[in-house]
Amino acid sequence: MNQGPISSYWEKSALSQTDICIIGAGIIGLSTAISAALAFPDKRIVVLERGPRTMGATTRNAGFACFGSASELLHDMEVLGEDKALAIAQQRIKGLHILRNRFSDDHIKYEMHGGYEIIRDKEMHVLDSLDSLNKQMSQITGIESTYTVLNRREHRRLGFGQSVQAVIYNPLEGQIHSGYLIQAMESKAQSLGIRIEYGSNVLEIKENPKVMEITIQTLLGKYSMISKETIVCTNAWISALVPQIDIQPGRGQIIVTSPIENLSFTGAFHADEGYYYFRNIGKRVLLGGGRNLDFEGESTHEFASTEIIQHALLKMLQEDILPGKSFTIEYNWSGIMGFSKNKQSIVQRVSPHCIIAFGCNGMGIALGSLIGEQVIELLS
Numbered sequence: 001m002n003q004g005p006i007s008s009y010w011e012k013s014a015l016s017q018t019d020i021c022i023i024g025a026g027i028i029g030l031s032t033a034i035s036a037a038l039a040f041p042d043k044r045i046v047v048l049e050r051g052p053r054t055m056g057a058t059t060r061n062a063g064f065a066c067f068g069s070a071s072e073l074l075h076d077m078e079v080l081g082e083d084k085a086l087a088i089a090q091q092r093i094k095g096l097h098i099l100r101n102r103f104s105d106d107h108i109k110y111e112m113h114g115g116y117e118i119i120r121d122k123e124m125h126v127l128d129s130l131d132s133l134n135k136q137m138s139q140i141t142g143i144e145s146t147y148t149v150l151n152r153r154e155h156r157r158l159g160f161g162q163s164v165q166a167v168i169y170n171p172l173e174g175q176i177h178s179g180y181l182i183q184a185m186e187s188k189a190q191s192l193g194i195r196i197e198y199g200s201n202v203l204e205i206k207e208n209p210k211v212m213e214i215t216i217q218t219l220l221g222k223y224s225m226i227s228k229e230t231i232v233c234t235n236a237w238i239s240a241l242v243p244q245i246d247i248q249p250g251r252g253q254i255i256v257t258s259p260i261e262n263l264s265f266t267g268a269f270h271a272d273e274g275y276y277y278f279r280n281i282g283k284r285v286l287l288g289g290g291r292n293l294d295f296e297g298e299s300t301h302e303f304a305s306t307e308i309i310q311h312a313l314l315k316m317l318q319e320d321i322l323p324g325k326s327f328t329i330e331y332n333w334s335g336i337m338g339f340s341k342n343k344q345s346i347v348q349r350v351s352p353h354c355i356i357a358f359g360c361n362g363m364g365i366a367l368g369s370l371i372g373e374q375v376i377e378l379l380s
Helices: 009-014 027-039 070-080 082-102 121-141 152-157 178-191 235-241 307-321 364-379
Strands: 017-023 045-049 115-119 166-170 195-198 201-207 212-218 221-232 248-257 268-271 276-281 284-289 329-339 346-351 354-358
Touching: 017 027, 017 212, 027 045, 027 178, 027 354, 027 364, 045 221, 070 082, 070 121, 082 121, 082 364, 115 121, 121 166, 152 166, 178 195, 201 221, 201 235, 235 248, 235 329, 235 354, 248 307, 284 307, 346 364, 354 364
Parallel strands: 017 045, 017 221, 045 195, 115 268, 221 354
Antiparallel strands: 115 166, 201 212, 212 221, 248 284, 248 329, 268 276, 276 284, 346 354
């Protein structure tokens, strides 16, 4: 029996053509869609997402609203140069301002408990550079001391292990609930008339003289969509559709404990140049990272956990973060981040009808809203 075409007349005539098609419904994709709808209210905008909901890193991250620990920024200055490192930090701060202006703190469960960094023996050299770092950062943050060392009493109150020699505090960082963030972004997008199509896996994009032809796989089969402008926001998967753009995947593994009575800290913490990160979720502790233990193995698109990193995370919880505390691991997941070679955002037109928007490098919450605004500058 002839199955017939996948699209009905109604779908073909009204839903298979659009002005702006955004591929990827993560933080950058939805941020871009919202910015586009606000800038061009008369344009038809559709967002395509391959999964039943956004996957990658958007709802599988740690929920940090941060712009960089002291050791990370110092490392970036050494590798990238001071100007580029400071520019990256400034972009993250600007992106967070846009995010919080767009959504209420209550809607995304934003909590400004501050950002911290634990300093162990191998990181003690960071303390020697705080004065110079604060002078440089004051040009961006507007405060004299972005990073300060907690006094001994405040340090002890946090209850960390003896391996933690010092704790650096940054009053300008916070944390969010990633699930409520994406929910708020979806609601905002739909209120602006943006169509979000989940379960729409883009197989190919093909440049035509006047439009982009997008081949999409759904449960019903394949069909094509025509778009005047196409914006690829698939983060670690960008290279699958735009091979000339070199974005490498990086898996982040995360564990979350059972509730802990009398948990002695709140806030978002980093360690070891940002490769480890932990925070409270109410009375629970979330800990993630360890990618630097196995860069090759963690450069993958596979959602999984590995013994080497899980062991390191559990050891850090037991010895550094929650010494003497009883807990079990109740949640365990991984997310896939994307990384550029120079840690720079990439927002550029790659063909007459196609733009790529990438800016994460592990900082999608901070950079997503800014990336969306930068896309609009190109569209304009």
